[in-house]
Amino acid sequence: MTKLAMNDPWLKPYEERIHRRMQFTRARERSITQGGDIPLEQFADGYLYYGLHRDERGSWILRESLPGAQSVYLIGSFNGWQTMSVWKLKRVDDYGNWEIKVAKDALHHGDHYRLFVHWGHGCGERIPAWATRVVQDSETGIFSAQIWAPEEEYKFKHTRPTCQDEPLMIYECHIGMSSEEGKVSGYREFQEQILPRIVDLGYNAIQIMAIQEHPYYGSFGYHVSSFFAPSSRFGSPDELKELIDTAHGLGLRVIMDLVHSHAVKNEVEGLAKYDGSRTLFFHEGPRGDHPAWDSLCFDYGRNNVIHFLLSNCKYWLEVFQFDGFRFDGVSSMLYYDHGLGEAFTSYADYFNGHQDADAMAYLTLANKLIHQVHPHAITIAEEVSGMPGLASAIEDGGFGFDYRLAMNIPDFWIKLIKEHPDEAWSPGAIWYELTNRREDEKTISYAESHDQALVGDKTLIFRLADADMYWHMSHATRSLTTDRAVALHKMIRLVTAATMNGGYLTFMGNEFGHPEWIDFPREGNGWSYHYARRQWSLADNSELLYHDLRNFDKAMVHLLDGIRSFNNLPLTQYWSHEDDQVLCFGRGNYIFVFNFHPTLAYTDYAIPVPEGHYSIILDSDAKDFGGYSLIDDAQPHYTQSTTYDGEVKDAISLYLPPRTALVLKRN
Numbered sequence: 001m002t003k004l005a006m007n008d009p010w011l012k013p014y015e016e017r018i019h020r021r022m023q024f025t026r027a028r029e030r031s032i033t034q035g036g037d038i039p040l041e042q043f044a045d046g047y048l049y050y051g052l053h054r055d056e057r058g059s060w061i062l063r064e065s066l067p068g069a070q071s072v073y074l075i076g077s078f079n080g081w082q083t084m085s086v087w088k089l090k091r092v093d094d095y096g097n098w099e100i101k102v103a104k105d106a107l108h109h110g111d112h113y114r115l116f117v118h119w120g121h122g123c124g125e126r127i128p129a130w131a132t133r134v135v136q137d138s139e140t141g142i143f144s145a146q147i148w149a150p151e152e153e154y155k156f157k158h159t160r161p162t163c164q165d166e167p168l169m170i171y172e173c174h175i176g177m178s179s180e181e182g183k184v185s186g187y188r189e190f191q192e193q194i195l196p197r198i199v200d201l202g203y204n205a206i207q208i209m210a211i212q213e214h215p216y217y218g219s220f221g222y223h224v225s226s227f228f229a230p231s232s233r234f235g236s237p238d239e240l241k242e243l244i245d246t247a248h249g250l251g252l253r254v255i256m257d258l259v260h261s262h263a264v265k266n267e268v269e270g271l272a273k274y275d276g277s278r279t280l281f282f283h284e285g286p287r288g289d290h291p292a293w294d295s296l297c298f299d300y301g302r303n304n305v306i307h308f309l310l311s312n313c314k315y316w317l318e319v320f321q322f323d324g325f326r327f328d329g330v331s332s333m334l335y336y337d338h339g340l341g342e343a344f345t346s347y348a349d350y351f352n353g354h355q356d357a358d359a360m361a362y363l364t365l366a367n368k369l370i371h372q373v374h375p376h377a378i379t380i381a382e383e384v385s386g387m388p389g390l391a392s393a394i395e396d397g398g399f400g401f402d403y404r405l406a407m408n409i410p411d412f413w414i415k416l417i418k419e420h421p422d423e424a425w426s427p428g429a430i431w432y433e434l435t436n437r438r439e440d441e442k443t444i445s446y447a448e449s450h451d452q453a454l455v456g457d458k459t460l461i462f463r464l465a466d467a468d469m470y471w472h473m474s475h476a477t478r479s480l481t482t483d484r485a486v487a488l489h490k491m492i493r494l495v496t497a498a499t500m501n502g503g504y505l506t507f508m509g510n511e512f513g514h515p516e517w518i519d520f521p522r523e524g525n526g527w528s529y530h531y532a533r534r535q536w537s538l539a540d541n542s543e544l545l546y547h548d549l550r551n552f553d554k555a556m557v558h559l560l561d562g563i564r565s566f567n568n569l570p571l572t573q574y575w576s577h578e579d580d581q582v583l584c585f586g587r588g589n590y591i592f593v594f595n596f597h598p599t600l601a602y603t604d605y606a607i608p609v610p611e612g613h614y615s616i617i618l619d620s621d622a623k624d625f626g627g628y629s630l631i632d633d634a635q636p637h638y639t640q641s642t643t644y645d646g647e648v649k650d651a652i653s654l655y656l657p658p659r660t661a662l663v664l665k666r667n
Helices: 003-007 009-032 187-201 237-249 303-319 330-334 357-373 408-419 427-435 460-465 480-498 536-540 545-561
Strands: 051-054 060-065 069-076 097-102 112-119 122-126 134-136 143-146 168-174 205-209 226-230 253-258 324-327 378-381 403-405 443-445 503-507 571-577 582-587 590-595 602-608 613-619 640-644 647-656 660-666
Touching (some): 003 009, 187 545, 253 303, 303 357, 330 357, 427 480, 536 545, 647 660
Parallel strands (some): 253 324
Antiparallel strands (some): 051 060, 602 647
């Protein structure tokens, strides 16, 4: 029996199917590695063979796989974009590999190029699939591959952080919208201006969105066209390397938002009909179209697709020194209907034959490869269905991810705020939703992400304060509405982070309650960058409540990050009272107390906790955090014997103002 089923008796009826999935994955690995003769790491070296490279003598060689092509030409700024016989690629085998060798002085750093491909029923220009730099002409809007071969390549100076004991505290960010100015910001600017902010806040990892090249800026980076090219909108490949290297020097691990779940439909810029056929990379017919995303779905049953995507994983780890990946759209990969047609109300929904075995094999092999290449790598699955075993070890019957996103948590907070008055907030329901997870899988908890900041949705602060946040977020003009919003914003974040079992994540700017939404330049807003930026000055202004929210987030993150292996400390609920709306739980020597009641303050409120002497080390009502300092944080708290339902227990007595959270440490 697999360890996965041993840990979860509800999986025992599906043990045979778990074994079949494991056997299928092993068979796929044997197939692509020729029975194990080629190590998986070597199989993923495609980026060293395909694409444009220099040989040992300095000459150029370009290789691409286009099985459906009848002829292929290299065109570019070096030959007037003309198809010439001297620039014609040669087909070198029966598998559809084409190549051309060019003298070292024929191509130069900065040259632009594309392929011109003839197939049976037509022809067209294509950007090479393995291109490592793609740029857009500012006047014509046309994308081309660009030769990136500076005289001196960037040399990494710092080693990757490898500490595994601390909880993973992730700051999710987008390079382009990280400036306060209405523009596309860059790697260098982010490195110099934003990395210091992240370090100051106390986060130990950054998760960067929109790295892979994408034609439409407003896609948030999720309609990828060139999988091996870092987005040139933000700067050069060397500038990205320097950003990552600098982050490593500051103790930050750098996670890349990796999109292997689908691809943009563009033909010239992307992989669609790359050799004239749809099926080189994608499924034919309806199965190849994602109905919700207007994109194309990979055929993970093709060895060339597995080779392309696994090589992509290794490329970003090796060439750019990323520390791991957050895999986007995993639910879409797992199910034939992309998870759109299932309710997922029982375990049977995970084993009903609607699962894509090829995609499951790919995800498992990707995790195996990533951890072979970099043993301390981090892999996170963005998956909404709750597929069992996703973040369990491969040998235990799982898929091998290190973490899965706890996507139920932000959905819970939205539903609670929208549908329940404050008087009906249940501490029992809050506890259940924040701790309802599989014991053998680590999760990344978060109160909100970038999705809730986009136009069409609302951030937590916007849901809580609404229009008052435009007029009443200064100390001088604060209102009852903004007081409520600020108090609950802090409490929601603390209770979410404090109950994590793997890590915690926030999106850039949400930590200080960034106002408004994110809206990228588009025709509907006059191509404005006004909402595609972050207003850091609000957090820097000590007269504003945004500044106080930033202070609280900083104190919270430093506290939790400073407790060794905090995420591994057992969670114990000490108190949950529905009428009082008070919740208390502990981890190690730390006690977390929350009074969610909107109006009632409690004096000498007794809570049973382990015997000892306690000190308040974090108070959400502190003045520095936008509160009113109603609690004497310097007062020590000693447990006393108290009777609960006829049983004598140790308890501390606390003053709990409405909408206040406390963290106490046992000395």
